[in-house]
Amino acid sequence: MGQINKMTVINSNTSTYLKATIEKSACSLLFLSLCLFEAAVADSLSIFAGEDHLSPSVIQQFQNKFGIKIRLIPYSRMSSREERIEKLLNTDIDLILLDNTAVNDHAKHGWIGELNNTWLPNRKNIHRHWREQLSATHRYLVPYSGDAFGLIYRADLITTPLVSWSAVFSHTQALHGKILLSDQPVELLSSVMRYLHQDIQSATGPQMRAAEKLLMNIRPSVRHFTSDLRAVTEHLASGNVWVAQGFSAEAKTIQYSDPNVEFVIPTEGSFYYVDGFAISAQSQNVRQAHRFLNFLMRKTVLRQIREYLNSPVSFRSGRVELDSSTKRPPKTLPIQQSPLRLFTQPEITTVRRLMSTWHTLNTSEKP
Amino acid sequence: MLLRRKITFLVLIITTIFLVTAGLSVVTFIQTYTKASQTEEARELRAAWLFKLNTAHQTAYSISDLIVKDEITKRYYRNEENTKDSRLHMMFSNYIADLINVFPDVAEISLYLADGQEDIRVAFDVSNKEEIQRSEIISRIFEKPHHDVINIEIHEDFEAPVLRFYRGIEMLSEIKSPQRPVMQTVATVRMTLLLDQVFSSSTPLPASQLGPMLIDDSGKLLYSSAPEALSEEFRTQAMNATQGIFTVDGKSWFVDRYEWRPGILLLSILELDALSSDIAEAMIALSFSGLLVLLLLPLALGLLFRHMVLLPLYSLVRAADDTESDIDSKHLNRDDEIGILLKAFASMRKSLIQQNLALRNQVYKDGLTGLPNRNALPHILEESAKRSRKLKIELALMFLDLDGFKQVNDAHGHSSGDLLLKLVAERVSGQLRNNDQLYHFLDDEMSLEASLVRLGGDEFTVVLPDIRSRSNARKVAHRIISSMESPFDLEGAEVFVGCSIGISLFPSDTADLEELIQFADAAMYEAKRRGKMQAVLYDGTMHNSEMAQMEISKVLHHAVTNDEVESWFQPKIDPVTNQIHGFEALARIQSKKFGFISPAKFIPIAERSPMIDVITLRCLENCCRLQKHLEIEFEECFQMSLNLSPRQFSNRELFEQLNETVQRYDVDPKSIEFEVTETSIMEYKDLGKDLLKTLKGFGFKTSLDDFGTGYSSLGHLHDFPVDSLKIDRLFFENIEDRASQSILESVLQLARNLNLTVVAEGIETAEQMKYVQDREVDLVQGYIYSRPLQQSDVIEFVRLFKQTQNLKPIVNATVDP
Incomplete structure (x- = not known):
């Protein structure tokens, strides 16, 4: 599942909003009064997201500007999809943070409502390329952050900076038993396919078997298969593991406790997720929710969010920061030139193959 | 001692029978057990294999049940569209993988969609990733709801025999139609278990057993862990073995066939020789130990029996044999049944000794x-x-x-x-x-x-x-x-x-x-x-006379028993009319050893026993018989006389018998006269008087024999109811003696006065005859007329006497010796 960077919901300025309304159209008094009534009634918004996903600064700005209180309902990083949906359906949640692959699923079940894009004029602040990339989710999702999958490693133990997936898939003897791979089949296999210069979305059977064979070969060198941040942190910190697969946001988190840890997006390329907000189908504060979403897409707010989350993607500029967490000067590329690809849910046939490989790997005897 | 011998003998016999029976039993047991154990071991083996097969089946069923009933399965297969949801697929797929991890017995779980596509396959160590075509069985599952199939197949990937369980996943169709929703099979779950794993055992099989063998109806081998089973001949023999036994390459096998599922036969095979030798070894060991026990057991039992039973019994026997010997007190003090018995015996013994003493005194x-x-x-x-x-x-x-x-x-x-x-x-x-x-x-x-x-x-x-x-x-x-x-x-x-x-x-x-x-x-x-x-x-010399008497007694006894005592008859004749009045019957015995035996010898011996009564009765019968003959012959009734012994005086039963005899022969009692000696009458006066009265009462005549020799005085004569007097021969022997003549005269006079008939006996000479004739004696008896005659001669005598009227004695008659 994609990881979401921290962001801030900024309070909107009610007076600015009213002035713009009067300027744009000669709305009747009734409409005005209705809007005033609405604003007076809806003085809070419930947001269902990770605890550290929202920048307190941005939230404060929004509250100050619009007088709408933000109530954060956090979900655990490890909570399951089922738990989240259960919460979504049974509480008065207005907004939920989702990754781009979950949108269709949620929309299909009617758990999230369609956006009124006329109330979201700030979409124009999102770079054109991102808008194209995310066009499939346009009806339901407002992009919030993007996170890339790469390698997190101990720079103090691995002296030569890592640049390629070969560090794990064709590792040196020194790294034998010091490797940690993701236990998420899509993430793992996507990286393998990238290493093999293939695209998981279009992988054929033989290509998948080659990936599987590769994985089976390096399997004895793999210390752990896990995607639990705490486990990854501990293993890297203890030195049991020198290199691990993970997201840039996770690398940033680990760096708080271990400054020797670095993150790199391998040159063969990788994928990224986009996390964004959707409005709950049951929300009673649809309009206020739209105001919040529109606020998030302000240029200044977009910048603040990226900085808060240290996200490698910049929705404002359309650039990708390849080694976002390193202490070296950031190497950024326009998104269209970047080796990163947005991860979208593969076709079922692909998933079958992918899962089969994964099961083979998973059910084979452990080293 | 006898008891001990008997018991020892008995113990030996029982031990022998026991040993023979035990030996036969062991042999029979070995034979029976060998056969039974073959069957039993094969059955046990079969049960073990069946247990594993059924457990595998149950495992497959249980896991399939988990899948079929789980919410995620229902969500995943809720409609066809969902199955294309790759996120859900991953979740569901992971769920299946978790099952495989939790249940390592299952080698593979596959799910097939209704369109024939393999949806999910999770397996251990499976390298072949080619999609497996939907099999016929899977088609059947879709066509036939609520239908499970279990099958033995060869795994497509690693070409090993596997047990496969197929089960449909059924859901209510969500077709919106006026019709009611119907259950439809949306997918089939296939559980695969490696048969090698199913039948694997922690302990190695004994050499005598082959692993399980699964074959189909046609004899095609579905599974076997035994290399022998790979031979077609072996399989054919195992399939067709009568009574479960077959031989291949000189080895004998026992097979148990069991149809586990339709078309799937489970064979459990044992090697007979190995089995038999195992059993034989066990049986030999068992037999030896059993034999030892059988030998020691009677010995121990014998010793125990001796101590517990025999020793007290010997003590008892000694006490029973020898009145001096008492029962050992240590046995008497026992409080078990033997002790009770010995106490009772001791008490009885004491009582018996006292009784015996009393009885002895009484008897002796x-x-x-x-x-x-x-x-x-x-x-x-x-x-x-x-x-x-x-x-x-x-x-x-x-x-x-x-x-x-x-x-x-x-x-x-x-x-x-x-x-x-x-x-x-x-x-x-x-x-x-x-x-x-x-x-x-x-x-x-x-x-x-x-x-x-x-x-x-x-x-x-x-x-x-x-x-x-x-x-x-x-x-x-x-x-x-x-x-x-x-x-x-x-x-x-x-x-x-x-x-x-x-x-x-x-x-x-x-x-x-x-x-x-x-x-x-x-x-x-x-x-x-x-x-x-x-x-x-x-x-x-005393011995000789005594011995003679004993011999006579024997002869007498023989004669009486065999009716050899003869009656001879001596006539009594009226000397005046020269007519025969009657006869006196006299008993005679003619012995081969002793010749003629005098009545003077045998009558006293006879008188000491009941033989005298028999002689008297026989004599009376002869008298009656003779009288009848004479009556028929001469139309005249002759009087018959016979003697009674003093010993018979008190025998009333005899008198009854005498009377009964007379009546039986229809003889007038008056024509029968009983003679008793004067001496005996005088010795037993009262008895004699009673006797004479009794005889008279029956109508018999009575006579006093040997009159004049006893102690009787003539004065007593009238006291006796007699009809005649028979004057002793002594008086006629000394006829010339005056004293004798005086006595005779007096007696004759007295008899006439008392109106008694006088009989003179022992008249042998003419002088004596003349004397009695002169004195008009009523009757004469003596050799002058005739000696005693045999019964057969009497009639002839009478005839001749009548013809001749001669007083001369019958010369040619048989003479009384």
């Missing part, structure tokens, strides 16, 4: 005198004889008979007689010195009087166990006889009795104790004969 002791009785005599003699033989000394037996005891008895009554016997016993006992006595046989209480025995009546014996010479015996006898000389005081009345003693000596006279008694008896008779009150020592 004379009630009147307290002396040993007749029964004790043989024992006393035996004991004395033993001692005599041992010490080589002589033993004397005295036979005492009192003289004049009868008179005392008659005069003073029986109670006085009894008292007299007691006094005699005391007096004789007083004459015997201690060393004359014998006390080995009887108890101490009786020992002082032990050598004096009362035989019965007035007869006693004295056993003198140790005499130095014959004269010593005689001295003792004389001492006894002398002691009798003083009178006995019978409650105021003084009486005198003497005694006659006969003495025989052992072993000089005889070594036979019975003979010893007979000899003493004979000597006693000799003493009586010699005039009583004396002691006589036995000698051989």
Whole structure:
């Protein structure tokens, strides 16, 4: 599942909003009064997201500007999809943070409502390329952050900076038993396919078997298969593991406790997720929710969010920061030139193959 | 000892039978067990394989149940569209993978969609990633809801035999139609289990067993872990083996066939030789140990039995055999059943000894005198004889008979007689010195009087166990006889009795104790004969006369038993009219050994026994028969006379029999006359008178025989109801003697006065004849007319007598010897 960077919901300025309304159209008094009534009634918004996903600064700005209180309902990083949906359906949640692959699923079940894009004029602040990339989710999702999958490693133990997936898939003897791979089949296999210069979305059977064979070969060198941040942190910190697969946001988190840890997006390329907000189908504060979403897409707010989350993607500029967490000067590329690809849910046939490989790997005897 | 031998013998027999039976049982058991164990082991094996198969089936079913019923499965397969949801697919796929991890018995779980596509396959160590085409079985699952299939297949990937379980996942269709939603199979779950894993065992199979074998109907091998089964011949034989046994390449096998599922046969195979040798080894070990136990067990049981039962029983037997020996107290003190038995026996033994003593005294002791009785005599003699033989000394037996005891008895009554016997016993006992006595046989209480025995009546014996010479015996006898000389005081009345003693000596006279008694008896008779009150020592002549008497007794007995006592008849004739009046019947015995035996010899012997009655009755029958013949022949009734013994006087039963005989022959009793001697009538006056009255009462005539020789006075004659007098021959022998003539005259006169018929007997000479004729004697009997005649000659005699009317005797008649 994609990881979401921290962001801030900024309070909107009610007076600015009213002035713009009067300027744009000669709305009747009734409409005005209705809007005033609405604003007076809806003085809070419930947001269902990770605890550290929202920048307190941005939230404060929004509250100050619009007088709408933000109530954060956090979900655990490890909570399951089922738990989240259960919460979504049974509480008065207005907004939920989702990754781009979950949108269709949620929309299909009617758990999230369609956006009124006329109330979201700030979409124009999102770079054109991102808008194209995310066009499939346009009806339901407002992009919030993007996170890339790469390698997190101990720079103090691995002296030569890592640049390629070969560090794990064709590792040196020194790294034998010091490797940690993701236990998420899509993430793992996507990286393998990238290493093999293939695209998981279009992988054929033989290509998948080659990936599987590769994985089976390096399997004895793999210390752990896990995607639990705490486990990854501990293993890297203890030195049991020198290199691990993970997201840039996770690398940033680990760096708080271990400054020797670095993150790199391998040159063969990788994928990224986009996390964004959707409005709950049951929300009673649809309009206020739209105001919040529109606020998030302000240029200044977009910048603040990226900085808060240290996200490698910049929705404002359309650039990708390849080694976002390193202490070296950031190497950024326009998104269209970047080796990163947005991860979208593969076709079922692909998933079958992918899962089969994964099961083979998973059910084979452990080293 | 006998019991011990019997028990030992019994124990041996039982042990032998036991061993033989046990041996046969072991052999039978081995045979039966071998066969049973084959079947049993094969069944156990089958049960073990079945358990594994069924467990595998159950596992597959249970896991499929988890899948079928899980919410995620329902969500995943809710509609076709969902199955294309890759996120859901991943979740569901991970769920299946989790199941595989949790249930490692399952090698593979696959799910197939209705369109035939393999949706999910999770397997351990599966390298072949080619999609597997939907099989026929899966099609069947979709076509036939609620239908599970279990099948043995070869795995497409690693080409190993696997157990496969197919089950449909059914859901309510969500087709929105007016029709009710229907259940439809949306997917099929296929569980795959490796048969090698299913049948794997933690313990290796014994050499005698082959692993499980699965074949189909046609004999095609579906699975086997045994290389032997790979041969087609082996499989064919195993399939077709009758009674489960087949042989391949010289090895015998036992197979158990079981149809686990339709079309799937489970074979459990054992190698017979290995099995049999295993069993044989076990059986041999068992047999040896069993044999040892069987040998030791009877020994131990025998010892135990000896200690518990036999030893107390020996003690009991010893006590039973020997009155001196008591039962061992340690056995008596036991509180078990044997102890109770021994106590009861000891009590019974004591009681029996006392009773035996009392009984002995009763049997061997004379009630009147307290002396040993007749029964004790043989024992006393035996004991004395033993001692005599041992010490080589002589033993004397005295036979005492009192003289004049009868008179005392008659005069003073029986109670006085009894008292007299007691006094005699005391007096004789007083004459015997201690060393004359014998006390080995009887108890101490009786020992002082032990050598004096009362035989019965007035007869006693004295056993003198140790005499130095014959004269010593005689001295003792004389001492006894002398002691009798003083009178006995019978409650105021003084009486005198003497005694006659006969003495025989052992072993000089005889070594036979019975003979010893007979000899003493004979000597006693000799003493009586010699005039009583004396002691006589036995000698051989006594033996001869005694022996002669015994022989006569035997002949008499034989004659009576065989009806050989003949009746001879002597006529009585009226001398005046010269007519035959009648006949007197006389008993005669003609012996082959002794020739003619005189009635004077055998009648006294006969009189001592009931033989005399038989003789009398036979004689009467002959009289009746003869009288009838004569009556028929001559139309005349002749009187028949016969004699009665004094011993028969009191025999009323005899009189009845006599009367009954007469009536039976239809003879007039008046024509039968019974003669009794005057001596006997006078000796038994009352009895004689009663007898005569009784006979008269029956209508018989009576006669006094040998009249004139007894002690009767003529004055008493009228007291006796007699019809005739028969004057003794003595008077006619001395016919010329005046005294005789005077007596005859008086008797004849008296008889005429009393109106009695007078018969003169023993008339042999013409003088005697003339005399009786002159005196008009009524009837004459004697040789002058005829000697006694045999019955067959009587008729001829009568005829001739009538023809000739001659007084001469019949010369040609058979003469009485």
